[in-house]
Amino acid sequence: MDSNSELNKPNYINNMWLGNCFACSSTNKRGLKMKFFYDKEGISSRLKLHEDFCGFEGIAHGGIIATILDEIGAWTIFACLKKLAVTQDSRIKYLKPVYTNQLLKAEGKIINQNNTIITTHSIIKDDKSNILAECKNKWLCVSSEALAKISNIDIDRINKMVNRALETL
Numbered sequence: 240m241d242s243n244s245e246l247n248k249p250n251y252i253n254n255m256w257l258g259n260c261f262a263c264s265s266t267n268k269r270g271l272k273m274k275f276f277y278d279k280e281g282i283s284s285r286l287k288l289h290e291d292f293c294g295f296e297g298i299a300h301g302g303i304i305a306t307i308l309d310e311i312g313a314w315t316i317f318a319c320l321k322k323l324a325v326t327q328d329s330r331i332k333y334l335k336p337v338y339t340n341q342l343l344k345a346e347g348k349i350i351n352q353n354n355t356i357i358t359t360h361s362i363i364k365d366d367k368s369n370i371l372a373e374c375k376n377k378w379l380c381v382s383s384e385a386l387a388k389i390s391n392i393d394i395d396r397i398n399k400m401v402n403r404a405l406e407t408l
Contacts, residue, residue: 244268250276252318253407256394262310273310273345277318277408278395281348284311288339305329307345308374312359314346316378318408323401324378326359333375335365342366355380369379380408 252275254263261270269291273284286307294300310327316324337343344364351358357378363371383401387394 242256247368250278251407252277252314253404258390259286260310262306263314271307271310273307273314275311275314275318278301278323281346281349282311282314282318283344283346284314284406285342285344287342288337290339293339297338297340299339304337304372305331305374308344308361308372309376311345311347311361312374312376312378314378315349315359316357317404318355319349320352321405321408322357322380324380325386326376327356327379328329328377329374330376331372333372335369335371337371338365343371350375 254265254275258264263268263269263273263275265272271286273286275282275284288299290297290304292299292303308331309329313326313395316322332378342365345361346364347359347361349357350360357380359376359378360373361376362373365371383394383397386392387397
């Protein structure tokens with residue numbers, strides 16, 4: 240996981256998500272607790288998967304890998320474009336085993352966009368920069384109001400979270 244010193248870097252995205260997201264919430268006891276950092280190319284997250292996230296022993300479950308790739312894409316859109324979006328389509332390639340208890344880096348970037356549809360490319364790399372999995376996602380941009388409606392989270396809470404995170408970008 241990221242060290243506390245990394246969280247003081249100027250490119251750390253202040254994740255104020257008020258929900259219980261499995262991937263990014265700091266309060267989800269069973270979650271991944273992903274932390275995000277941005278630059279002009281996109282965003283990244285460093286993590287080490289616990290053995291509880293295995294499919295086969297010592298190898299991360301494909302659903303966990305898909306979650307990481309999806310989440311890095313969502314935060315790439317938020318950090319780079321200041322927009323909220325929901326997944327419309329995912330094309331994942333599992334290239335090599337993703338081992339648990341190994342330092343990993345997930346990266347995301349925008350590869351195409353128009354008014355309502357955004358395409359991201361996300362990868363997971365090991366500590367030797369080998370690409371282990373990659374994903375091309377299509378996203379539908381949504382308003383805070385639409386997100387509030389589908390998530391049952393109060394619109395004021397969503398706007399508060401968005402505004403706090405935007406302050407760090």
